[in-house]
Amino acid sequence: MSLKLSYTPLCMGKLQMMIDTNRLRCDVPVDVTQLMATGLFSISPQQKEGGFMLENEGIDHFKATINIEVQWANEAVIASVERNGGFITTAYFDPLSLTAAIKPVEFFGRGIAIPRRMLPPQHLIDYYSDPKNRGYLADPAEVARERFLLAQKYGYELPDVNASPNKDILLERKDPRQIFFGLEPGWVVNLKDKVILKPTDPELKEHFAS
Amino acid sequence: MIMALKPCVRQLGGVAQVWRCVSRSIAHQTYRITAGNTCHDINDAQKAAGPTSARLPRLRHTIPESYEKVEVSTAEWSYVERLLPLKSIPKPTGNPGEVMPSGWVVPSAKPGDYPYFVPRSANHMLPVYLLHKPILSKHVTSVKHVQGDIFALSEELREHLTQLLPSRKIINMRVHEPHQMIQIKGQFVTELKEFLLKKGF
Numbered sequence: 358m359s360l361k362l363s364y365t366p367l368c369m370g371k372l373q374m375m376i377d378t379n380r381l382r383c384d385v386p387v388d389v390t391q392l393m394a395t396g397l398f399s400i401s402p403q404q405k406e407g408g409f410m411l412e413n414e415g416i417d418h419f420k421a422t423i424n425i426e427v428q429w430a431n432e433a434v435i436a437s438v439e440r441n442g443g444f445i446t447t448a449y450f451d452p453l454s455l456t457a458a459i460k461p462v463e464f465f466g467r468g469i470a471i472p473r474r475m476l477p478p479q480h481l482i483d484y485y486s487d488p489k490n491r492g493y494l495a496d497p498a499e500v501a502r503e504r505f506l507l508a509q510k511y512g513y514e515l516p517d518v519n520a521s522p523n524k525d526i527l528l529e530r531k532d533p534r535q536i537f538f539g540l541e542p543g544w545v546v547n548l549k550d551k552v553i554l555k556p557t558d559p560e561l562k563e564h565f566a567s
Numbered sequence: 568m569i570m571a572l573k574p575c576v577r578q579l580g581g582v583a584q585v586w587r588c589v590s591r592s593i594a595h596q597t598y599r600i601t602a603g604n605t606c607h608d609i610n611d612a613q614k615a616a617g618p619t620s621a622r623l624p625r626l627r628h629t630i631p632e633s634y635e636k637v638e639v640s641t642a643e644w645s646y647v648e649r650l651l652p653l654k655s656i657p658k659p660t661g662n663p664g665e666v667m668p669s670g671w672v673v674p675s676a677k678p679g680d681y682p683y684f685v686p687r688s689a690n691h692m693l694p695v696y697l698l699h700k701p702i703l704s705k706h707v708t709s710v711k712h713v714q715g716d717i718f719a720l721s722e723e724l725r726e727h728l729t730q731l732l733p734s735r736k737i738i739n740m741r742v743h744e745p746h747q748m749i750q751i752k753g754q755f756v757t758e759l760k761e762f763l764l765k766k767g768f
Binding site for chain 1: 631633634636637638639640641642643644645646647649650651652653656657658659660661667668669670671690691
C-alpha cells in the first residue's frame with residue numbers, strides 16, 4: 358500500500374487567468390477552500406489526493422500579489438510569487454481535514470465540531486518543516502531569511518510588505534492545527550441560524566487547543 | 568474470541584432464576600441493564616477467561632453536562648462568509664480590449680459591428696475548441712455559438728487560413744448553421760483565436 362499522495366496540478370498561467378477574470382477572489386488569502394470555490398477543480402481525498410501543487414507553466418507572465426497556501430511548490434514557483442510581493446506557504450491537510458476544507462458548506466451541514474488538522478506523516482514532515490519549501494511548520498525567521506536568499510539567487514528586489522495596501526491579507530497565516538482562517542478547532546458553525554457555537558468546558562478546550 | 572457459556576444467577580423479585588449467557592465475541596459485547604438489577608455477566612466472564620485478561624474499567628455512558636454548555640457567538644461570522652462559494656460565475660472587470668497579464672483579452676465587439684457575432688462562453692473564454700480522439704490522427708477545430716451570418720464568417724476564416732498557409736491546397740470546412748458552428752479539418756485553434764481577438768470578440 359502506497360502512502361504517496363497525488364496532487365492536482367495548477368499552472369501559474371491558469372492561476373493568473375483566474376485572477377484576471379475575477380474567478381478567484383484576491384481580497385482574501387488564497388487556500389484550498391478558495392481554489393475549490395472557483396468550481397474549476399475537483400479533489401477527492403478518498404483517492405489519496407493531497408490538494409494542489411503549483412506548476413511552472415506561465416511563470417514568466419505571473420504578475421499578481423497574493424497570499425497563497427498550496428500543498429506543494431518548487432523553487433521557481435516560490436520565486437515568481439515572492440517577486441511580485443506575495444507570500445506562499447506549503448501546508449499539509451490530512452484526508453478528513455481536506456474533506457472539510459474543500460466543501461465547507463457540506464461540512465458545516467453535518468453539525469460536528471471543526472476537527473484539529475493532523476500533522477504530516479513521516480515521509481512528508483521533512484518537506485513541510487523546511488523553510489526552503491516555505492513549509493507551514495518551519496521557523497518563520499528562517500523562512501524570512503530564505504525569502505531574502507531566494508531573491509538574491511533569482512536576481513530580484515524583494516518588495517516591502519509594509520508598503521503594500523493589502524498588508525493585512527498578505528500577513529494572514531493559519532495555525533498548524535487550523536483548517537479555516539479565523540475558525541478554531543472545536544467550534545460548531547450553524548449556517549441556518551448564522552451563529553458559531555464554542556465549547557466552554559476546559560477539558561474540551563484543552564483537547565482542541567493547539 | 569467467543570466467551571464460554573456460563574449460567575448466571577439473577578435475583579428477580581426474590582426468586583432466583585437461571586439465565587444462560589449467550590456467547591458473544593468481544594467486539595459485540597452489550598450490557599443488558601434491567602431495572603433494579605445489576606448484570607454481573609461480563610465481569611464473571613472476564614474472570615473465567617483466564618489470569619492474563621485484565622478487568623476492564625466500567626465504561627462511562629454519560630457525557631458530562633458541562634460539555635453541552637456552549638458559548639454562542641457571531642463575532643467571527645465574516646470568516647464563515649469567506650468560505651461560502653459564489654452562486655454564479657463572477658463577471659470580469661476591465662476596459663474593452665484590455666490585454667491582461669495572462670493573455671486573456673476583455674471583449675470589445677458589439678453584436679452590430681459585423682454581420683456575425685461570436686459571444687464568449689460561460690467561463691468568458693473564446694468558443695474555439697479542438698476535437699481530437701487521442702488514438703486517431705484526426706483533428707477538427709470548431710468555432711461554436713456563432714450568431715448572425717455564419718457563412719460570412721466562414722468565408723473570412725477560409726481567406727485568413729489560405730493567407731497563413733499558402734502551401735495548403737484544400738481547406739476542408741463544414742458550416743453547420745442550426746448548431747451555430749464552423750468545423751475545420753486540422754489544428755487551427757491558435758490561429759482562429761488570434762483572428763477572433765483581432766476582431767474584438
